[in-house]
Amino acid sequence: MPETETAEPSRAATDYVPLVRRIARGIVRDPHDAEDAEQEALFLILKHRNDFQERGSFEGWVRRIATRASLKVAKRRRLWLWLLEEMPAQPAPAADPDRLGRLYGALGRLSVQERAVFVLHYQEEMAFADVAAAVGCREGTARNYAFRAARKLRRWLGDLA
Amino acid sequence: MMSDDELRSVARALGARLETDPPKVPVRRRVRRVALIAIALMLGAGAFIARPRDPAAAIESAYAGRFAEVRIEDPELRREFEAALAQVERAIALAKDAVRRSPGNTDFSELCHVAFQAKVRLIQAYIQGS
Numbered sequence: 001m002p003e004t005e006t007a008e009p010s011r012a013a014t015d016y017v018p019l020v021r022r023i024a025r026g027i028v029r030d031p032h033d034a035e036d037a038e039q040e041a042l043f044l045i046l047k048h049r050n051d052f053q054e055r056g057s058f059e060g061w062v063r064r065i066a067t068r069a070s071l072k073v074a075k076r077r078r079l080w081l082w083l084l085e086e087m088p089a090q091p092a093p094a095a096d097p098d099r100l101g102r103l104y105g106a107l108g109r110l111s112v113q114e115r116a117v118f119v120l121h122y123q124e125e126m127a128f129a130d131v132a133a134a135v136g137c138r139e140g141t142a143r144n145y146a147f148r149a150a151r152k153l154r155r156w157l158g159d160l161a
Numbered sequence: 162m163m164s165d166d167e168l169r170s171v172a173r174a175l176g177a178r179l180e181t182d183p184p185k186v187p188v189r190r191r192v193r194r195v196a197l198i199a200i201a202l203m204l205g206a207g208a209f210i211a212r213p214r215d216p217a218a219a220i221e222s223a224y225a226g227r228f229a230e231v232r233i234e235d236p237e238l239r240r241e242f243e244a245a246l247a248q249v250e251r252a253i254a255l256a257k258d259a260v261r262r263s264p265g266n267t268d269f270s271e272l273c274h275v276a277f278q279a280k281v282r283l284i285q286a287y288i289q290g291s
Contacts, residue, residue: 018180025179084190100175101184108186122172154163 016045019059019124020066026119027070029108033077034070041069060130067116067134074112106156110149113137117145118153216264217257217273224277231287242287249283252276 017038024037044065052061107115113135120131121142132142163171178184233239256273263269 022176022179025183026176031183083193083196085193098184099171100178101186103171103175104179104184105186118172119176122169123176125169125173150165150168153168157163 014042016059016062017042019062020045023063023066023119023124024070024073026107026123027067027112027116028074028077029104029115030077033073037066037070037073040073041066044069060126063120063124063126063130064134067120068136071112071116071135074116078112102157103153106153109156110152114145114149114152117142118149121146122150215261216270217260220260220270220273220277221257223274224281227281228284229288231284233287238287238290242283245283246280249276249280253280 020038020041021034024034024041025031028034028037041062045062048065052058107118110118116135117131120126120134121128126134128139128142128146131146132139135142135145137145175184231242233242253273253276256269256276259266259269260273
């Protein structure tokens with residue numbers, strides 16, 4: 001899971017659109033807000049591409065920017081989302097064919113940090129050290145968020161198979 | 162219960178799907194009850210703070226409990242007291258009105274105090290006399 005890519009700032013920033021989109025949609029969830037986060041991240045990547053220092057992979061740098069932009073947008077909406085609590089979803093039947101939909105729905109019930117860590121570690125397969133750097137917390141805290149997120153998701157989703 | 166590997170595998174599949182067509186998740190939301198209570202409390206507090214305050218009432222409250230009941234047996238003396246009291250009450254009403262119109266005017270506030278003190282003195286004088 002640790003990043004093995006080499007630094008490649010010369011690669012077109014648009015090549016990273018799918019990566020940025022995955023992270024933004026995973027963390028922010030609301031389609032319009034996710035689009036805002038995606039655009040902000042891509043703008044920052046284009047703007048600072050030449051400032052990239054080859055201390056890690058370019059993809060890791062892109063992930064960090066995408067995560068921070070997504071967290072910024074998600075936190076901006078936090079009060080609003082707190083005011084409008086999500087009603088508990090109807091228990092889905094065990095043989096629900098759209099298991100990705102169920103997981104995506106359950107992700108919305110996690111806290112922003114838990115969701116971000118889950119998306120980066122489980123979905124993007126980033127190492128905890130990189131997740132912590134992207135989210136802006138300690139590695140132990142990131143592990144804790146991931147553990148709590150996974151425990152909650154297992155409880156909510158039961159058997160997804 | 163899902164294993165960690167299963168969770169990772171589903172999460173990766175979700176990531177691939179998020180690139181193209183994120184799953185449509187119908188979300189039902191409702192206003193949090195705590196938020197409703199907090200909003201109601203804030204509105205109440207705002208209304209309390211912004212309520213129009215009667216500056217004359219503040220002066221009057223300083224004399225609350227100082228107007229004792231006067232019992233006068235002599236009818237003539239009672240009429241005299243009631244006439245004097247009516248004049249003082251008129252003076253108080255005028256002073257209060259002036260204070261309400263110009264809350265920042267200290268002269269009117271003082272006038273209002275003087276009128277209330279006159280009422281206190283009048284009552285005390287008739288209590289002692291009767």
